[in-house]
Amino acid sequence: MTGFEPYKDEKFNPSGEVASRLNGRVINGIEVHGAIIPVSFKRVRDAIAKNIEEVKPKIIINLGLSPKITCIRVERVAINIMDGGPDNDGYTATDEPIVSDGPAAYFATIPVKKIVEALRKEGIPAIVSNSAGTFLCNCTMYHTLHYIATKKLDAIAGFMHIPYTLKQAAEKPPRSFLGMPPPGMPIDIIEKAIEIAIKVSAEYLRSRSL
Amino acid sequence: MTGFEPYKDEKFNPSGEVASRLNGRVINGIEVHGAIIPVSFKRVRDAIAKNIEEVKPKIIINLGLSPKITCIRVERVAINIMDGGPDNDGYTATDEPIVSDGPAAYFATIPVKKIVEALRKEGIPAIVSNSAGTFLCNCTMYHTLHYIATKKLDAIAGFMHIPYTLKQAAEKPPRSFLGMPPPGMPIDIIEKAIEIAIKVSAEYLRSRSL
Amino acid sequence: MTGFEPYKDEKFNPSGEVASRLNGRVINGIEVHGAIIPVSFKRVRDAIAKNIEEVKPKIIINLGLSPKITCIRVERVAINIMDGGPDNDGYTATDEPIVSDGPAAYFATIPVKKIVEALRKEGIPAIVSNSAGTFLCNCTMYHTLHYIATKKLDAIAGFMHIPYTLKQAAEKPPRSFLGMPPPGMPIDIIEKAIEIAIKVSAEYLRSRSL
């Protein structure tokens, strides 16, 4: 489980906050390690590798903030491209591959649709997303899946986009999203959503290994 | 305090639910009466008049659901027009005045901006809205303010639009709002928002009468 | 017919451009006078009065830009409030009445729905709008209708919001509207839309005077 440090002028990143909150918790017999990773094209790969080597996780869910979404988005695919910025190092990428000889894309290996269904059943709006963008979120997801694939690790991984917290949304310019505040979700519900995703992934892993 | 009965095929109306929840509660020394009113151009006027006669409220806040909003909307103005439908009686109005010799509009008399500020301060996204539409929400607000004006009652009134509950949003077609679920807010937070609006209105009333 | 001068940092205002283009044209026997008015709470009233006194129009349609609309919006009502800014004089209004003893609102007297229908029939997306906001557009519409009402002039008036031109939209930040460019409409089509509105208003005036 990872979340990001705050991006640029933002003081708070709910993805990092949720990773911190869940760090050390035990969910359905799964011990959760929550780490904060840098918003940096250059440094994120090593941060991911280090975390995986240390924790040796069975399930990896990276989290990222998406500022204009009304729901939890579970990403289906990561593509081999970096295009955007500047990141927190001030670096802007323009149509560069993440891994120069890597495949064009990796599909998430966590049970994307089962997670979405479970979230909705618990009253938390959620969708499958077909693009994690071309900035750090996609980059993190690609690096993670590529690391697992090339090291032939026995782990599943994926990425989830979360909205602003409700409190953050209340502090944003009040007409900045279609004449309204941007959408937000209480942090406790975002946290619960990630717990559910971990549970569903753990059940999937168990059922698969039978 | 009023909310609406469910509209058409919806099984649940959060505006009615909040009115029921708050019915009988005492907030800052204010006793709250919560009533459910019909989604009916024809019957809503009498329902409002009957409630006012029975309860003799000092503060009237009518609530209504707005399906695509990310925040609480405090309405500034009600206009003398009915245009839309069908309502729950099957009636569709086309450019009819609500009160044939009534003024073109009434401004809300609750402290609209103070309510919005207080909500934001509590981490609940909120805006002032300049249109309550031309359906039952606007009609209810107009009738209420017209009744107070013509009967020269010593009461303040206004209208607040609330979003879907988070649970409702999770049950809606998942791509129905810009490829996402529609925005939603937990019912407990909507309830808290209305409590805040009542408190702020009560304080305003007290400060005004000093 | 009026449009606005460019607002703040914008170099171009399509509402002013259309007013200039139509200035001097004769449409269905109606001679069109197009004037540019200032984006100024303080100065707009006199600009309107002067134009009306000089031209003595039978039909007044004020135009304004609305940056995030996909269609032509024909306004139904102007409310007696100024709230927003800064305008081009640097003035920000906060909940001030436009006319201190004026009525709460005026309804447009041009045939709003007939114009919308005619536009759609010609393949131009259009809707009736129930709020012209609380900035200069609403202010202009209110002043115009108030002037006609208090001077008992034999003229009809209304306000139409137009989108960015397609060219303007192409120059805006490409992710500034829901991850896309803001909506735009070719200037020639906006111009045609206003011609249609003038025609429909003229026909309405003739039919009314029979």
Added chain:
Amino acid sequence: MTGFEPYKDEKFNPSGEVASRLNGRVINGIEVHGAIIPVSFKRVRDAIAKNIEEVKPKIIINLGLSPKITCIRVERVAINIMDGGPDNDGYTATDEPIVSDGPAAYFATIPVKKIVEALRKEGIPAIVSNSAGTFLCNCTMYHTLHYIATKKLDAIAGFMHIPYTLKQAAEKPPRSFLGMPPPGMPIDIIEKAIEIAIKVSAEYLRSRSL
């Protein structure tokens, strides 16, 4: 150049219309073949293969309608998944690979960013898109790029999403996109956009072969 037949209850598909309009035209020395392909997961692959075998094109641009976009979208990537429906055969796919042993994704080989820049320069709003969805548009793009890759053809290919025509938008439910009509673009401008894309692709091909 291909466009789709109308989808389900729609009577008109601007992507097919543009393909028909451009069929036979000569742009910058490039002879354009425009073909209509079926909205069918099962049949689209053979339609694409047949067209390529017959025409032996150097540049393939497939077009598709996206109902809620304000601009031309040039797709960056096609992913190996079918998820959605029903298509015009009544078939709904659920998380099926397009090609069972195919790569996870293909990147477009037309000059995506150059096309976007050229469109904007001509006053036509355009963006790079990172997802062509999981329905027929993505499927068509994937099949085309897979066919070129596996047959080792000397051709470049890509996919462009176009909005509704302005006329179509005017006929849609007038409150169906955020309380407004959906965005639309005049068909002549869509046609011009595709001409520009062909020109830019041809220049790119020439410069590359030097």
